Amino acid sequence: MHRRARQVLLVSAVAVVTAAGFAWIGAATPADAAPVSLQSVVPVPVSAQPAAGVTYTLPAAATIQTPTGSPAATAVGSYLADLLRPSTGYALPVTTTSGTPTSGIALLLSGADPSVGSEGYQLDVTAALVTVRAQTPAGLFHGVQTLRQLLPAAVEARTVQPGPWELAGGRIVDYPRYGYRGAMLDVSRHFFGVDVVKRYLDEISQYKINTLHLHLSDDQGWRIVVDAWPRLATVGGSTQVGGGAGGYYTKAQYTDLVAYAAARHITIVPEIDMPGHTNAALASYAELNCNNTAPPLYTGTSVGFSSLCVGKEITYTFVQQVLAELAALTPGPYLHIGGDEANSTSDADYRTFMNRIQPFVGNAGKTVMGWHQLGQADHTPGRIAQYWGTTTSDADLSAAVSKGAKVVMSPANKAYLDMKYTNQTPLGLSWAGLIEVQTAYNWDPATLLTNVPASAILGVEAPMWSETLTKLADIEFMAFPRLPALAELAWSPQSARNWDAFKTRLGAQGPRWTAQGINFYRSPQVPWATPPATGR
Structure with a gap:
């Protein structure tokens, strides 16, 4: 992960009250902070190409669009909407389209790089549109998991968080090593x-x-x-x-x-x-x-x-x-x-x-x-x-x-x-x-x-x-x-795997697990992303 992006994860947090007292969860990044890096995903993608200076901000009126005639793709869209609604507070209606959307989030079963195969996906983030393309609904689902990790950690919270909800621009082409x-x-x-x-x-x-x-x-x-x-x-x-x-x-x-x-x-x-x-x-x-x-x-x-x-x-x-x-x-x-x-x-x-x-x-x-x-x-x-x-x-x-x-x-x-x-x-x-x-x-x-x-x-x-x-x-x-x-x-491809890079990407998952209420082992081998000693 880029140094700047990791700093964002380290400092952007809010305290929430849990049954056990106070806990920290990663919050939406402030407007002047860089979004999560495309290279931060776990598992590491086959290819991630950032687009310098491009950021997508999810608007309150965004829709999630899926192809007409594919109930399975619509089900993936509904899954994504169910993930995003509690933390964003947005309605995020899921609609079908026979064309190519120009805004919001689109999950499409056409136009993906041929290399993605039966489970891979292509994720494109522009200033106006987030598009996941795949050849199958399974590929769309895996692309949605990557999209999820590119949003701030607070997206995992089940209560409304302040936002904004930003994604770094660029393209990911990704597919599995093993079936x-x-x-x-x-x-x-x-x-x-x-x-x-x-x-x-x-x-x-x-x-x-x-x-x-x-x-x-x-x-x-x-x-x-x-x-x-x-x-x-x-x-x-x-x-x-x-x-x-x-x-x-x-x-x-x-x-x-x-x-x-x-x-x-x-x-x-x-x-x-x-x-x-x-x-x-x-x-x-x-x-x-x-x-x-x-x-x-x-x-x-x-x-x-x-x-x-x-x-x-x-x-x-x-x-x-x-x-x-x-x-x-x-x-x-x-x-x-x-x-x-x-x-x-x-x-x-x-x-x-x-x-x-x-x-x-x-x-x-x-x-x-x-x-x-x-x-x-x-x-x-x-x-x-x-x-x-x-x-x-x-x-x-x-x-x-x-x-x-x-x-x-x-x-x-x-x-x-x-x-x-x-x-x-x-x-x-x-x-x-x-x-x-x-x-x-x-x-x-x-x-x-x-x-x-x-x-x-x-x-x-x-x-x-x-x-x-x-x-x-x-x-x-x-x-x-x-x-x-x-x-x-x-x-991930063996050639893309590296322990020193992985442990940093893994550490950045910590605030997500905390927001989800996952009980995890804070291995001393991993540089866990943590909130500052004092917060707002």
Whole structure:
């Protein structure tokens, strides 16, 4: 970020009263201050060309215009209006147009640079008009997230702020490095309700994340209703780590989450972990156990002790029915079948089980996704192996890739958001190491692994396991600021990434998170934009 722009962020703030007392949020810049720099965006764009001396000021009478005949583009316009109305106090009507607007904000599905592809966008700011052009509504949505970051931080407030609302002039042309840019939320160790998941979807969508992987089953809890096996939810979902009440999603609630995510151009990937991590299912139905005896519900955190009974035919009836019901609720292309830490299943039984169940996914119209141990089993078309190891080579992953699998990168010592930042971090675990922000940022998904070509990498996912996390504030503290760092790995070109520049851009996000009420870790590695010691 330009020095001048950063100074603006440092000094432009107002105090607001919160439930906890006074808090500072970034306020609209005064009229003589420079707007946010085009180079300040997270993730960093492919190309940003400032127009010297040009500033757009959002007028009170502005409209948001979308192309006639595209309800999806209109929905993006409505999303933008909902973001801007509370802080600006402006009406911001959303209208449709068949022409090229000359004022206000235009979101158009024509005229973008051809390089933007299916998810990129072109953002042009002139003195009279802000235009986002894309080839798809998803591209418009990502462009809106960039537009949002170019406005003063106080735009994130939910009460009227003083303005003016200015954007620096210029052009951004931007598109993602990887098509899969994911976050994962473990709702099994501790259950998080619909409102928490929606809030997380809102937060991650700001950084152009396009996938949320929900870990819906584990030893400690089963979190989705399955009509053919109702005790999975009512019994298996009745507890969590530490013995709390647990919970589960009804089919209507899950469908609501899928739709909410889709409105933010995020695909839900549901996971049912098998054949290990299955104690909640085993406790719900005795017949799924080889000895026909249901074990007690489990509220600890150890792993690797449970297994479905590979030799019983009812196991496969169970898996097929569960996957079929989940597939019917899930419009996205993937069903995640887990496959990790099956320590109580022999290698031969593991292969037998996985080879038997993978076709169920295809039969349900979906593509198999699983943890990288899936490489032990036969390949199925389009299969995706998710790498969670801590080493730079892995035999199971290499086997999967050699058979044709694509890879989603989630190395636990780089991308696991539940690892502690430092030894003093009150939440999280440390078995994969400590992950400060620089550690999360400073690696290249294309070159981390030997024996895995760059062409096999589909993208990056940041998992959040919840052994120690019980509420939204815990999730936020572990995700921010590392989630935006990993989002930049997944979106931005490797050549544009630089830690020293990133940490400054990241620090400028702090006032936005404060205005949004996000609980974040103020890493000492980051020069956080802060208000002055005294303010007005």
